[in-house]
Amino acid sequence: MEAHAPPSMSSTMFLQGSGEVVLTLGSDDLSWAPLASVGTSHAKVDNCKLDMRKMYRFVVHGFQRSRGNKSTLALVSYTFGHKHLQTCQTWFQQINSHICMETDRPKNLWVFVHPLSGKGNGCKTWQTVAPIFSRAKVKTKVTVTERAGHAYDLVASTTEKELSSFDGIVTVGGDGFFNEILNGLLLSRHKAPYPLVPEEFMHSLGSNSGCEQFRLHDESKIKPIHDLNGSSPGVSHKSEDDPLLSTSESSVCGVSDFRKEAGASNTDQDVASFFPNERFRLGIIPAGSTDAIVISTTGARDPVTSALHIILGKRVRVDIAQVVSWEGGTLSSMRYAASFAGLNHSEARLIYEAVEP
Numbered sequence: 001m002e003a004h005a006p007p008s009m010s011s012t013m014f015l016q017g018s019g020e021v022v023l024t025l026g027s028d029d030l031s032w033a034p035l036a037s038v039g040t041s042h043a044k045v046d047n048c049k050l051d052m053r054k055m056y057r058f059v060v061h062g063f064q065r066s067r068g069n070k071s072t073l074a075l076v077s078y079t080f081g082h083k084h085l086q087t088c089q090t091w092f093q094q095i096n097s098h099i100c101m102e103t104d105r106p107k108n109l110w111v112f113v114h115p116l117s118g119k120g121n122g123c124k125t126w127q128t129v130a131p132i133f134s135r136a137k138v139k140t141k142v143t144v145t146e147r148a149g150h151a152y153d154l155v156a157s158t159t160e161k162e163l164s165s166f167d168g169i170v171t172v173g174g175d176g177f178f179n180e181i182l183n184g185l186l187l188s189r190h191k192a193p194y195p196l197v198p199e200e201f202m203h204s205l206g207s208n209s210g211c212e213q214f215r216l217h218d219e220s221k222i223k224p225i226h227d228l229n230g231s232s233p234g235v236s237h238k239s240e241d242d243p244l245l246s247t248s249e250s251s252v253c254g255v256s257d258f259r260k261e262a263g264a265s266n267t268d269q270d271v272a273s274f275f276p277n278e279r280f281r282l283g284i285i286p287a288g289s290t291d292a293i294v295i296s297t298t299g300a301r302d303p304v305t306s307a308l309h310i311i312l313g314k315r316v317r318v319d320i321a322q323v324v325s326w327e328g329g330t331l332s333s334m335r336y337a338a339s340f341a342g343l344n345h346s347e348a349r350l351i352y353e354a355v356e357p
């Protein structure tokens with residue numbers, strides 16, 4: 001809470017295990033202090049032993065950083081009690097309405113669960129974290145995949161209107177599963193020009209590029225890229241507003257790298273062009289065999305930590321690589337892959353899970 005922001009509510013309550021406290025609901029947090037430390041002259045009682053079963057109670061669910069691993073968040077709950085029902089009800093309503101007013105938090109998510117991911121624990125992992133979403137009043141539509149490509153097909157074929165009803169997509173699985181959904185979203189929506197065709201690489205790199213094989217290609221034979229759906233979006237040429245980095249190094253490798261920063265005004269338009277709405281974000285709950293994307297963003301391979309970051313609406317930048325391949329002078333396929341290359345790890349540890357390319 002900022003120092004000048006007046007508390008929106010404050011009461012003396014009983015906190016299980018601690019005794020009498022002054023509970024304060026600020027503009028963006030809930031805090032409490034033992035009654036003795038806020039300068040009261042109340043007679044000292046053995047607060048901790050007060051029987052809260054005779055009081056009306058409500059439970060606040062929260063989290064704290066683990067002592068051993070600061071990147072890991074652990075669930076905690078606090079039971080507050082008061083002799084008046086009305087007081088407890090008012091607190092309950094006020095806390096819930098504060099949470100609902102937090103605009104960064106997602107309200108409605110589409111969750112894809114890969115049941116066979118990692119050691120086959122996808123569903124179990126989701127069952128572990130699902131109650132955290134419901135307690136936080138985040139609605140979820142859950143789809144358990146039945147085959148490889150199922151999630152891609154659903155995301156790619158869902159209407160813009162239906163996708164727009166979600167604040168994002170969460171995957172419960174590994175890196176491959178996350179990338180499958182990323183492709184379902186981007187291949188049909190991302191309208192950026194494709195990377196330079198090989199002859200153009202040579203032109204832009206000069207004769208000492210070290211990529212002699214590209215010289216063999218005849219530009220006139222280069223055909224449009226065929227996307228995963230078999231459509232032919234066409235080969236286009238690099239332009240001034242091309243989001244692909246202009247470094248020859250990334251292009252030569254057939255991998256183009258572009259970044260979007262959440263909230264940055266000059267990227268809002270780009271984000272809007274391939275995400276169904278501005279609130280939209282992607283998140284991962286790790287259940288795979290490597291979980292490299294999660295480890296490089298939250299710093300912890302922990303489903304509960306990821307769930308909490310997603311619920312809090314935290315965002316972190318990730319790199320998305322556009323990978324193209326050529327066959328006999330034809331650009332034959334294109335994929336997107338989330339990558340941790342270039343991400344500042346210490347920054348990522350501070351920030352969170354929900355990702356926005």
Ligand SMILES: Nc1ncnc2c1ncn2[C@@H]1O[C@H](COP(=O)(O)OP(=O)(O)OP(=O)(O)O)[C@@H](O)[C@H]1O
Nearest residue numbers: 117118145146147173174175176177288289290291
């Ligand atoms: N129900 C399913 N049955 C079989 N394969 C599936 C199913 N759902 C998704 N897949 C495919 O399994 C692939 C691998 O999934 P995922 O990335 O979750 O597992 P992983 O390989 O164990 O994890 P990691 O990528 O972290 O190593 C995905 O690319 C996806 O296409």
